[in-house]
Amino acid sequence: MRLLHTFKAVLWAFFGVRKRSGYEEDLGKLSPFAIIGVALVLVLLFIGGLIALVNWVV
Template structure:
């Protein structure tokens, strides 16, 4: 007995959805509580880090495109 509860594991897609909803700030409290029970915190950090990098690169590319066409 290692003391870890038997909880359902979330898929990578579940983690991506949770991080995406968190970026928009529109996650329901009930869904948030459900995610706390099944998402791995390290996976959340990794997916959020990648999402931030993609977001920043997207903004830089958008600004460069707008500045070049002005």
């Protein structure tokens, strides 16, 4: 459940829409290492998706 909460927090951060109270709650509950790990995985998936989209269009 904590991993799912971490994914949710990182996705909200990617979009940049988050209430300050939600941010402060996440800051107290989540591990910085988990946030960094999930963010790296999501960035790699995003980049891979962009590369696949460009290859499909071209």
